[in-house]
Amino acid sequence: MTNHTQGALAGAPASPEPVPAGLGNALVEEDWDALTFRVHRSAYRSQSVFDREKEEIWGHTWLYLGHETEVPNPGDFKTRTLGGRPLIFCRDAAGEIQVFLNACTHRGTILCRHNEGNTKFFQCFYHAWVFSNSGELAALPGDDAYPAGEEFRAAMRLRTVPRVQSHEGFVFIAFDPDVPDLLTHLGQAAHYMSLTANIGPQGMQTLPGVQLYSVKGNWKLAVENAMDGYHFAPTHNTFVGYLRESGFAVTDDDQYAYDLGSGHGLLVLTGHNGRIGMVWEPRFGEAEKARTVEKRQEMVDRLGAERAAEIADASRILYVFPNLLLFDLEALTIRQLEPVGPGHTDVRAWQFVEVGEPQEVRELRIRTMVSFVGPGGLATPDDIEAYEAVQRGIEATANAADPRHDWSDMSRGMGNEKAGNQGRSIDEGAMRSFWRHWADRVGDPAGPATGAEPDAAAERR
Secondary structure, eight states, X not given: OEEOOOOOTTSOOOOOEEOOTTOSOTTEEEEXXXXXXXXXXXXXXXXXXXXXXXXXXXXXXXXXXXXXXXXXXXXXXXXXXXXXXXXXXXXXXXXXXXXXXXXXXTTOOOOOOSSEXXXXXXXXXXXXXXXXXXXXXXXXXXXXXXXXXXXXXXXXXXXXXXXXXXXXXXXXXXXXXXXXXXXXXXXXXXXXXXXXXXXXXXOEEEOSOOEEEEESSOHHHHHHHHTOGGGHHHHTHHHHHHHHHHTOOOOOTXXXXXXXXXXXXXXXXXXXXXXXXXXXXXXXXXXXXXXXXXXXHHHHHHHOHHHHHHHHSSEEEEEETTTEEEEESSSEEEXXXXXXXXXXXXXXXXXXXXXXXXXXXXXXXXXXHHHTTSTTSSSHHHHHHHHHHHHHHHHHTTTOSXXXXXXXXXXXXXXXXXXTOOOBTTSSHHXXXXXXXHHHHHOOTTSTTTTOSSOHHXXXX
């Protein structure tokens, strides 16, 4: 693979440089002379590749867990799984965020078997050990049969994840205690998270409830889909036609893609849709048109004209490596990816709204979300069908008679990238930057230690 270092957001990309011999990933092939970039399809279907990802990425990277507003009150808790590990995400009696492994320290039984709730204590159903929501062992039957004193109880408190940090209320965890601090990991992505967090004068919050659905596809296809403006018009032609009929012009002009470093990516979209309270379009109605004028002025007064325009004038799709997607579009959606297997991904989605916005605006926001990015809207079902179809297709080319047929191409726009021009959203540059970082993190899963199929490097020979 040939590597490439992207320049800062406002600057031109640096010239491509080759990776030193022996490094990189045999499953990603980049040729700057031929202007081609391709990924071997075993990266999507191989169990050994998936296992290596779980170890090298999910085991050693900051992962998005949830938003602080999901657990607003002392005693609130949620349970969810990240990197295959069941977790308890809660706010303890003192109001502090806690994240525990969802396993009783006695014999490892899943401790909390509810998806959410409010409690001071978690009790194991197997042997009735009880733990406080700050993790201490509070009670156990027949405690006279155990060592006296606090040493035993202290040793048996709930296991916390090694690292927990948050940025703008977005809570991240890491199973590796030695990862760099969160802001170092987020890099330029932190700025765009802050833009979204500053939309509301009283802050932002997640709405109660979560959209949970499973996709019969590899998690990386969800990343590709989000960073792929090329598919918007052909795949979502029903939605595009609907917008045009409603009087909103849709265009691919002034749509750009940015490599934010460390695998993070950003699409900036100025002509695909309106934005509630910021960019009006006819389907929002006349009342919202008047409110948009007021809301824009409120943002200018609070944040200054330049910052207000940066937040409001363009929609954004932000990807934070490896499992967070923030759709800052006509409505705001936080989406979390949880790989279950090479061909199976669970997706959780929350609606992100302004604290204290009028009820009629909240209802408009939800209706608008449901119409496009919701699981029953005009976009998400199309996207799910697309990447499930890709997964079926990459299974079809496994062990192809001609091994050259078992690669996926992502070369669109490489000429512009080589020339140092800003990448467009309809190019595939954001996907290439993701795959370069993926290759660095995973290394060479085609080696004998993992037994990955097939030996892509040998196929090129």
